[in-house]
Amino acid sequence: MSETAVLAMAYGTPAEPEQLEAYYTHIRRGRPPTPELLAELRRRYEAIGGHSPLLELTRAQVAGIERALAEAGRPDIRVALGMKHAAPFIEDAVAELAGGGVRRIVGLVLAPHYSRMSVGEYTERAQAAAAGRAAVSVVPSWHLAPGYLDFLSTALEDELRALPAEADERAHVLFTAHSLPKRILDEDDPYPAQLRETAAAVAACTGLERWSVAWQSAGRTPEPWIGPDVLEAMSELAASGATAVVVCPAGFVADHLEVLYDLDIEAASRARELGIAFARTASPNTDPRLLDALAGVVLDRLAREAVTA
Ligand code: FEC
Numbered sequence: 001m002s003e004t005a006v007l008a009m010a011y012g013t014p015a016e017p018e019q020l021e022a023y024y025t026h027i028r029r030g031r032p033p034t035p036e037l038l039a040e041l042r043r044r045y046e047a048i049g050g051h052s053p054l055l056e057l058t059r060a061q062v063a064g065i066e067r068a069l070a071e072a073g074r075p076d077i078r079v080a081l082g083m084k085h086a087a088p089f090i091e092d093a094v095a096e097l098a099g100g101g102v103r104r105i106v107g108l109v110l111a112p113h114y115s116r117m118s119v120g121e122y123t124e125r126a127q128a129a130a131a132g133r134a135a136v137s138v139v140p141s142w143h144l145a146p147g148y149l150d151f152l153s154t155a156l157e158d159e160l161r162a163l164p165a166e167a168d169e170r171a172h173v174l175f176t177a178h179s180l181p182k183r184i185l186d187e188d189d190p191y192p193a194q195l196r197e198t199a200a201a202v203a204a205c206t207g208l209e210r211w212s213v214a215w216q217s218a219g220r221t222p223e224p225w226i227g228p229d230v231l232e233a234m235s236e237l238a239a240s241g242a243t244a245v246v247v248c249p250a251g252f253v254a255d256h257l258e259v260l261y262d263l264d265i266e267a268a269s270r271a272r273e274l275g276i277a278f279a280r281t282a283s284p285n286t287d288p289r290l291l292d293a294l295a296g297v298v299l300d301r302l303a304r305e306a307v308t309a
Contacts, residue, residue, distance in 0.1 A: 012086030147293025177251025
């Protein structure tokens with residue numbers, strides 16, 4: 001095995017419904033959910049068929065990035081999966097890589113935008129797990145990677161083209177990412193600005209005029225979360241004359257609960273109540289444009305480190 005490897009880091013999902021409580025407790029940093037919160041989360045998983053496809057999709061993305069690296073001339077680089085809230089955890093993957101002789105780990109989070117509360121936490125965990133055993137350098141963000149922007153642009157054009165002609169006239173595109181507690185704004189966190197940069201780049205590629213950014217899937221906690229929430233934004237758009245909303249969940253790279261429930265069920269139902277057309281852009285999942293882009297991001301990181309070493 002090469003001394004260099006990639007640690008692909010992703011959110012994680014319960015592999016079995018029996019693991020839901022442990023998963024939710026982990027997300028809540030060890031605080032078990034109330035029976036009501038757990039039942040509500042179980043209801044959302046049941047509504048999408050009882051199971052999120054996230055684990056299978058994440059594994060397929062990891063295999064695809066490894067393949068793309070091999071095709072780009074680095075068949076020696078292994079890509080291991082480490083997850084934030086489910087096994088195999090980030091710490092398990094780091095231990096396996098270090099135990100196998102890896103001394104240099106490039107961390108790649110399967111989420112495009114940097115926040116201290118997302119990529120920052122993945123980074124801290126990977127670096128703590130590797131301390132004294134391997135050097136870890138994590139790609140902070142890749143929200144303007146050309147293959148990712150290209151995927152989003154064509155996915156958006158497909159949905160806009162498929163809208164009924166009368167709805168298309170005053171269609172509005174909402175680019176979304178997972179909301180985070182508002183306190184990140186006091187710390188100059190780049191997360192909101194990076195989502196706006198992704199959105200502006202896709203809007204420029206597609207010649208889009210009516211678009212804005214909204215936030216989705218805010219946690220069920222008492223503190224304020226970044227807004228506008230996607231559901232509120234849809235109500236405001238309908239009130240100001242929009243006939244259709246197309247949601248582009250640019251903050252996610254795969255189909256999972258927050259896309260399949262929060263958008264395809266909850267937001268679609270809100271659109272029906274508001275009397276407007278609704279569409280959601282396809283997720284990149286295993287599209288080669290995403291996988292090649294991510295392999296490119298890793299190779300850039302390695303090249304930059306070779307220059308500065
Ligand atoms: O399909 C699945 O099974 C998992 C889908 C899933 C993804 C995801 C991505 C992100 N989250 C982020 C932040 C937070 C914060 C909290 C939080 C809570 C939840 C809950 C579930 C959940 N998240 Fe998530 N997230 C996914 C699923 N997330 C389930 C718990 C129930 C709920 O509140 O809805 C609040 C924690 C707390 O209570 O203290 C904060 C961010 C991302 C995108 C970046 C990434 O992928 O890492 C940020 C996928």
